[in-house]
């Protein structure tokens with residue numbers, strides 16, 4: 130019998146502190162107009178000093194757990210997509226496992242920058258379909274503020290902190306859940322988006338360095354290609370998709386992808402205006418937002434897509 134992995138519940142968490150564009154005008158030479166016109170971002174949340182990525186992830190996981198009605202011991206494993214772990218090791222995932230009081234089982238992090246959640250979801254889906262686990266907490270959690278150079282206006286206005294989680298579980302209904310996942314990376318393009326340091330080079334985390342225009346061009350083209358691949362593989366037309374839940378990097382990239390799909394923006398979940406780019410957390414944050422406010426309903430078809438440092442990119446088609 131073929132099995133699938135379905136999303137049982139979602140959860141998310143944003144730190145309390147809100148940093149507006151007006152606040153940023155006081156830090157660097159920028160303006161609300163520039164940021165809104167180029168990116169669509171109005172504000173973003175920033176983690177408190179001493180609040181690590183695991184703290185954000187634990188809140189999101191707890192919210193998903195509450196929504197699921199499950200007990201922690203009923204979850205078999207944890208996968209966290211993050212580029213900003215608390216320490217070089219251990220993983221954020223083991224901290225979530227411990228904080229939730231889960232039983233011993235697999236717990237590990239996945240690093241694919243902004244595509245990380247799609248990668249983690251794909252790994253979790255494969256582990257469920259292989260029979261290795263029945264239920265997995267899949268989280269995207271980032272404290273991007275810790276990688277920013279607050280003197281660099283070209284990057285510090287773009288990012289925010291937060292976490293989102295889904296509980297993925299085995300189902301006997303193959304028509305439901307994750308219908309396909311699509312993962313790519315082109316390491317030749319790693320220089321377009323990277324950090325200026327690392328544990329085995331400078332011994333520091335470094336700051337984000339981005340060739341914005343090149344990343345933008347690649348994002349528009351590669352998102353169009355991967356969306357086409359998802360449609361072809363699943364033999365569907367764009368009108369069958371109820372919701373596009375894209376990585377929230379830039380409103381212009383999101384709008385471009387929606388246009389390629391001939392989808393009006395009423396069927397696109399947009400949170401970039403309030404969250405900024407939260408890297409691996411952006412898709413599960415957007416998903417949870419639209420589930421909780423009632424836009425996304427059970428049985429609907431969702432297309433998730435992302436591009437990030439690496440370059441990495443990916444997509445997932447899900448019958449929710």
Ligand code: ACO
Pocket residue numbers: 158159160163164167168242243244282283284286322340341342343344345348378379382406408436437438
């Ligand atoms: N405020 C005011 N002016 C600014 C700012 C700012 N915050 N930042 C840059 N500028 C200036 C530049 O210095 C430049 O000035 P100049 O013409 O005098 O040299 C001018 O604005 C234009 O800069 P560009 O970089 O050419 O602006 P662009 O239109 O390309 O927009 C942006 C920049 C928003 C970063 C865009 O390129 C973009 O969104 N790229 C994609 C980012 C992305 O998708 N990232 C996803 C992955 S993130 C991850 O994986 C971690």
